[in-house]
Structure formats: C-alpha cells, structure tokens
Amino acid sequence: MTIIQKKETLKWILDNIAWFILLAMLTIFSFTVKGFAQWPIYRNILYHSVFVGILAIAEAICILSKEMDLSVESVLALSAVVTAYLAGIGLDASGLHLNGPTTLIIVLIMGAIIGLFNSYFIVRMKINSFIVTLAGYLIFRAIGLIITKGHGVVNISKDIVAVARTNIGPIPLMVIILLVIYVIFSLFLSKTQFGRFIYFVGDNREASYNAGIKTDRVLTIVFIMSGVLSALAGWLLAARTNGSSPSLGQGILFEAMAAVVIGGVSLQGGVGKLSGVFAGAVILSSISTVINIVNINPYYMNIIRGAMIIIAVLLDAIIRKIRPKLI
Amino acid sequence: MKRKLIISLLSILFVATTVMGGIAADKGLVYYLSPNQFDEMQTAASKMVESAVERAGYTCRTLVAGNEDSNLQMNQLENAITQNPKAIIVAAVDGNAIVGGVEQAKAAGIPVIVFDRVISETKVDFTSVAGCKRIGIMAAHEIANLLKEKYGEVRGTILDIMGDPGDSYTTLIEEGLRETMENEYPNVQIETKIAYGWEATTAANIADDYLLAHPDTDLIFPHSDHMTVATASVLQTKGLQKNEILLVSTAGMPSGLQLIRDGWLKATVEQPVSAQAEGIAMFLDDIIEGKKIELGPYEVMEIPAEIIEQPYGLELRISGSVINAENVDNPIFWGNQVGD
Numbered sequence: 172m173t174i175i176q177k178k179e180t181l182k183w184i185l186d187n188i189a190w191f192i193l194l195a196m197l198t199i200f201s202f203t204v205k206g207f208a209q210w211p212i213y214r215n216i217l218y219h220s221v222f223v224g225i226l227a228i229a230e231a232i233c234i235l236s237k238e239m240d241l242s243v244e245s246v247l248a249l250s251a252v253v254t255a256y257l258a259g260i261g262l263d264a265s266g267l268h269l270n271g272p273t274t275l276i277i278v279l280i281m282g283a284i285i286g287l288f289n290s291y292f293i294v295r296m297k298i299n300s301f302i303v304t305l306a307g308y309l310i311f312r313a314i315g316l317i318i319t320k321g322h323g324v325v326n327i328s329k330d331i332v333a334v335a336r337t338n339i340g341p342i343p344l345m346v347i348i349l350l351v352i353y354v355i356f357s358l359f360l361s362k363t364q365f366g367r368f369i370y371f372v373g374d375n376r377e378a379s380y381n382a383g384i385k386t387d388r389v390l391t392i393v394f395i396m397s398g399v400l401s402a403l404a405g406w407l408l409a410a411r412t413n414g415s416s417p418s419l420g421q422g423i424l425f426e427a428m429a430a431v432v433i434g435g436v437s438l439q440g441g442v443g444k445l446s447g448v449f450a451g452a453v454i455l456s457s458i459s460t461v462i463n464i465v466n467i468n469p470y471y472m473n474i475i476r477g478a479m480i481i482i483a484v485l486l487d488a489i490i491r492k493i494r495p496k497l498i
Numbered sequence: 499m500k501r502k503l504i505i506s507l508l509s510i511l512f513v514a515t516t517v518m519g520g521i522a523a524d525k526g527l528v529y530y531l532s533p534n535q536f537d538e539m540q541t542a543a544s545k546m547v548e549s550a551v552e553r554a555g556y557t558c559r560t561l562v563a564g565n566e567d568s569n570l571q572m573n574q575l576e577n578a579i580t581q582n583p584k585a586i587i588v589a590a591v592d593g594n595a596i597v598g599g600v601e602q603a604k605a606a607g608i609p610v611i612v613f614d615r616v617i618s619e620t621k622v623d624f625t626s627v628a629g630c631k632r633i634g635i636m637a638a639h640e641i642a643n644l645l646k647e648k649y650g651e652v653r654g655t656i657l658d659i660m661g662d663p664g665d666s667y668t669t670l671i672e673e674g675l676r677e678t679m680e681n682e683y684p685n686v687q688i689e690t691k692i693a694y695g696w697e698a699t700t701a702a703n704i705a706d707d708y709l710l711a712h713p714d715t716d717l718i719f720p721h722s723d724h725m726t727v728a729t730a731s732v733l734q735t736k737g738l739q740k741n742e743i744l745l746v747s748t749a750g751m752p753s754g755l756q757l758i759r760d761g762w763l764k765a766t767v768e769q770p771v772s773a774q775a776e777g778i779a780m781f782l783d784d785i786i787e788g789k790k791i792e793l794g795p796y797e798v799m800e801i802p803a804e805i806i807e808q809p810y811g812l813e814l815r816i817s818g819s820v821i822n823a824e825n826v827d828n829p830i831f832w833g834n835q836v837g838d
C-alpha cells in the first residue's frame with residue numbers, strides 16, 4: 172500500500188468514525204450483555220431509531236446550511252395529533268376516519284406549510300432561526316393540544332397502524348422507510364447541484380451569494396424539507412403508538428441534535444454526511460436498548476445514557492483533532 | 499289585577515334568583531395552579547377543579563406551569579398573590595420548590611389548598627389527594643390476583659414502567675407497589691424501568707426491548723394509561739394475543755378505559771380526580787372562612803374518604819377504584835365523564 176493509499180484509508184476511517192464507534196459498542200454489548208446478541212435486538216435498535224433518525228436528517232440539513240430548526244419536535248407531535256385526530260375513532264377524534272394515504276398527504280402538506288412559515292421569518296424578515304423555531308417549538312405542540320383538548324386519541328385507521336406492524340422479510344417496514352429516506356437524502360446532498368448548494372451556503376453564505384447561488388431560495392427549501400420530514404416522522408409515530416398522547420415525542424429534539432453531533436455534522440455548518448447522522452441515531456438507540464434489557468437501578472439510566480453520549484462525542488472530537496496531524 | 503300580580507311575583511322571583519345567582523357566583527376569585535397541560539389526567543383535573551369551584555360559587559382562574567416548570571409555577575403563584583384571591587389551589591410541580599411561594603401566600607392571609615400532589619415541607623390549609631401510595635398498593639393486590647388466576651399461586655415476573663421520576667405520582671405508586679409485593683407476595687419479581695417525561699414511545703420501546711431479553715415476563719405495569727396504550731400496540735406488533743402478557747395500569751384515563759373495553763388492559767387503578775376536586779369544593783367555604791373541619795370519615799361522590807391530621811395540615815384522602823371489564827362503563831369514573 173502506498174503512502175497515498177494509506178492516507179486515503181485513514182481519511183475514510185476518520186470520516187466514518189461514527190460507524191466504528193457504533194460497531195465497537197455493538198460488539199462490546201453483544202459479548203458482555205446477556206440476551207443482547209440476537210437479531211430481534213438489532214432489529215429493535217434499528218426500529219427505535221426511526222423517529223430520531225428522520226428528525227436528525229431534518230436537523231442535519233438545517234445545520235449544514237448553518238441554520239437550526241428547534242420546531243422539529245413540535246411539528247412531529249402536531250403531525251401525530253393531526254393524524255390521530257383525522258383517523259382515530261376515540262372520543263376526541265374528528266369522526267372523519269380518514270385513511271392512511273389521505274392523512275399522510277395532509278400532514279406532509281402541513282409540514283411544508285410550517286417550513287414555509289418558519290422560512291418566511293428567517294429568510295424574508297431576517298430573524299435568527301433559533302428564535303423563530305423556538306417560537307415554533309412552543310406554538311405547534313400547543314396547536315395539537317388545542318385540537319384534542321389535551322386528551323389522547325387511540326385506535327386509528329388500521330392501514331396506518333399496519334405500517335408500524337408490517338415486516339418485509341425480517342426487516343420492519345418502518346426501518347426500510349428510514350433507510351430509503353437516508354439513501355434519497357444522502358444522494359440528494361452529495362449528487363445534486365442543489366445539495367451541494369446547501370453545503371456552500373452553510374460554509375460561506377456571502378461567497379455563495381456572490382457566486383450566484385440564490386441563498387434565500389436554498390434556505391426556504393431547507394426549512395420546507397425540515398417541516399415535511401418532521402411531519403412524516405410524526406405520522407409514523409402515530410402509527411407506532413396507535414394514536415397520540417399530549418406528551419408524545421417529548422424530548423426527541425435533544426436526541427435528534429445529539430445524533431447529528433455524534434454523526435459528525437459541524438454546528439458551524441457546511442461539514443458532515445448523513446451516513447454519520449444515521450450511525451449517530453443508531454448509537455443512541457443502542458444505548459437505550461442496552462439500558463432497557465439489563466437489570467440496573469432505573470434512577471441511574473439517564474446518567475449512563477448521558478455518560479455514553481459524552482464518551483462517543485469525546486472520542487469523535489479527539490479523532491477529529493488528531494486527523495489533520497495524521498494526514 | 500290577578501295577571502299583574504302574577505307578573506310582579508314572577509319578576510320579583512326572577513330578580514331574586516338573578517341577584518342570588520350573582521351573589522353565588524361572586525364569592526370571589528380562586529386560583530388553580532396546574533402543573534402541566536401534557537398529561538391527560540391534569541387536563542381533566544383542571545376542568546373538574548374549575549367546575550367544582552364555580553359550583554361552590556367562586557370564580558376559578560387556572561394557570562398552567564407549561565411543562566412541569568417549577569420556576570414558572572412559582573412566578574404564577576407570586577402573581578396570583580398580588581390579585582388577593584380568596585384561596586389558591588395548587589397541584590405542585592415540585593412540592594419543595596414551591597414552599598417559599600406557599601409561605602408568601604399564607605403571610606398575605608390567602609388560604610392555600612393542595613390538590614393531588616402533597617406539599618409536606620410547610621403547613622397548608624387543606625390537602626385533597628388520592629393517596630398515590632394507596633394506588634400502588636391497590637395495583638399490587640390486583641396484580642397478585644391476576645397472577646394467582648394464571649398460576650394458582652402468586653408468583654411471576656413483572657415489568658414495571660414508571661413515569662417521570664420527578665413526579666411524586668409515580669414514585670409513590672412505586673413505593674406502594676414495592677412494599678406490598680415485598681411484604682405480601684415475595685415470589686413476584688419486579689423489574690423497574692423509567693419512561694422519562696411520561697413519554698409513551700419511550701414506554702413502548704422499553705417493553706419492546708425488555709420482552710426480547712425476558713420473554714417469560716407475565717405482566718407489564720405502566721404507571722399511566724397513556725403509556726399502556728403504546729405498550730399494548732407493541733404487544734400487538736409482536737403478534738401476541740390479548741392477555742398473553744397481562745397489562746395493569748393506573749389513572750383511569752378515557753384511553754385506558756377504551757383499552758379495557760378492547761380487552762387488552764386487564765385493570766387500571768383509577769385516580770379519583772373528580773372526587774378530589776369535589777372534595778375541595780365541599781370544604782371550600784369552611785377553609786376560606788377559617789372554620790374548624792372535623793376529622794373522620796366522609797363520603798365524596800359516594801366514594802369513601804377520610805380527613806386526617808398530617809404534619810402539614812388537614813388531608814382529605816379519597817380511595818381510588820380498580821376498573822376492569824366488569825365495571826368499566828360506570829359513569830362515576832372520571833374517564834367516563836370527560837368529553838366535550
């Protein structure tokens with residue numbers, strides 16, 4: 172192997188460090204945790220990473236463009252509520268009993284409108300995205316609470332629930348949906364001109380504008396994509412829980428942010444790959460799963476979860492720091 | 499002449515009724531400080547407290563502490579004090595954090611009534627609680643009955659899914675469950691997990707993972723019905739039949755009652771929210787006027803209750819009920835009372 176080849180190999184390893192952390196964790200858990208080393212556990216890890224995984228794409232695209240979307244969690248919750256409200260049979264449902272495809276179209280349009288709403292204030296009114304989406308974080312979940320008067324809605328259309336309960340071979344349909352979305356968005360970011368514009372805008376907005384890139388248009392579409400992806404995650408979450416409850420998805424924003432950071436997306440914008448984000452989401456899901464199956468005092472769970480996230484991020488940070496010296 | 503007399507009498511009656519009604523509805527302002535708006539039970543509790551207080555002749559103003567924000571609740575309490583209300587009813591986010599505010603209210607001569615969540619670090623004027631520990635004890639006995647039905651003796655393994663550990667509702671249930679099991683049913687193994695923030699998907703994921711590593715689990719006990727709905731969905735996804743793994747819950751939410759009707763949930767121990775609210779209304783005048791309230795047994799909405807002296811003041815303790823397939827449609831349960 173030539174020096175150049177060695178450098179390329181090392182660069183590839185460092186670029187995909189989240190995957191190696193994931194592999195190391197899964198290996199350690201498989202050999203040390205009783206009952207871990209079985210396909211259904213790995214299947215669960217993937218299944219449970221679906222919602223965080225999709226939200227993490229939404230967040231990653233925003234961060235790549237050097238913006239932030241804090242409203243993703245509330246859009247997810249609102250989408251789950253709207254889905255349950257339109258397709259549920261409970262006391263607080265609409266009574267319309269709409270089917271899966273119709274509710275999906277409605278919530279995706281709703282997500283797009285929310286994205287447009289956010290982008291209007293960010294792009295046109297030049298208000299910081301942190302502030303605008305923080306307001307959205309508060310507003311959109313509250314709208315969901317108003318719709319169902321703060322009650323849960325159970326028993327939604329069977330065709331929606333079926334999405335959560337169908338397997339294609341040994342793999343849940345939800346996981347396939349997640350993988351397809353990752354592949355599509357990874358290709359979109361890496362292979363299309365518009366995807367590259369997102370990186371350019373995140374790396375240097377002024378230079379991108381001077382180079383003729385319509386930065387406002389790029390950011391508007393970024394926020395619309397974020398809204399649509401969050402709404403899709405909410406629809407899938409309603410399928411998973413056969414309805415919605417007022418606290419559904421609470422705290423998932425922080426998991427999505429953690430997945431993005433662990434996955435190597437720079438908070439400074441313009442750097443990072445969705446494959447790393449996917450690994451980040453699966454790392455978080457693996458930690459939760461191992462905590463769920465081992466017998467430990469439940470009060471220590473969040474300490475362990477937090478410590479493992481810090482270890483993963485620290486490891487990633489150390490390697491990224493030594494990377495320029497090695498290459 | 500006769501007609502004029504009748505009209506006059508009716509007019510007097512109308513005016514008198516209106517004036518009396520006006521007086522009845524004008525006894526003054528009472529604040530209710532609710533801890534959150536994400537918990538279905540708290541949403542119902544707000545409506546029930548408002549309704550009970552207004553039936554007692556007061557105007558009720560509800561303030562919600564966002565999502566269990568103790569600092570926000572403290573601010574709300576301080577703002578409420580400035581309005582000089584007749585009383586403040588508090589369902590505390592944090593029973594310790596709010597002590598300073600409670601003492602400010604007392605110093606301003608405003609009675610403080612505690613609803614649902616005990617404030618034990620200072621003296622309050624009245625406390626109306628279900629006795630969450632009692633709910634845990636009742637759940638333990640119900641679980642024991644179900645395991646005995648299954649095995650002929652009380653033995654087995656339980657996955658116990660607590661809600662947020664910052665909420666005394668779940669920690670007291672846990673205490674009641676654990677104490678009862680350890681003392682009376684030692685052959686029952688309990689494995690406890692936590693669904694932080696009472697988040698339903700977290701509860702579902704816990705059940706999903708745990709059942710893979712421990713397929714011999716007999717029963718799952720999520721501490722609230724909304725988490726049980728998501729857990730039942732996981733059992734269905736796994737292709738399990740009804741009652742193959744038993745489900746017992748607490749709260750008595752509409753969604754829990756529906757799950758009992760559907761045959762997935764064996765029983766839920768109701769928190770008697772409407773009786774707790776009614777209990778406050780029963781004694782509200784006496785509390786505000788500073789009259790002595792007798793200790794001893796009472797009945798609130800036909801539910802046995804008792805007023806006892808606690809270090810923190812008088813406590814109205816109301817028993818919860820076990821709801822199962824036999825009594826699920828009883829209109830006395832709050833889960834059957836909420837709606838439009």
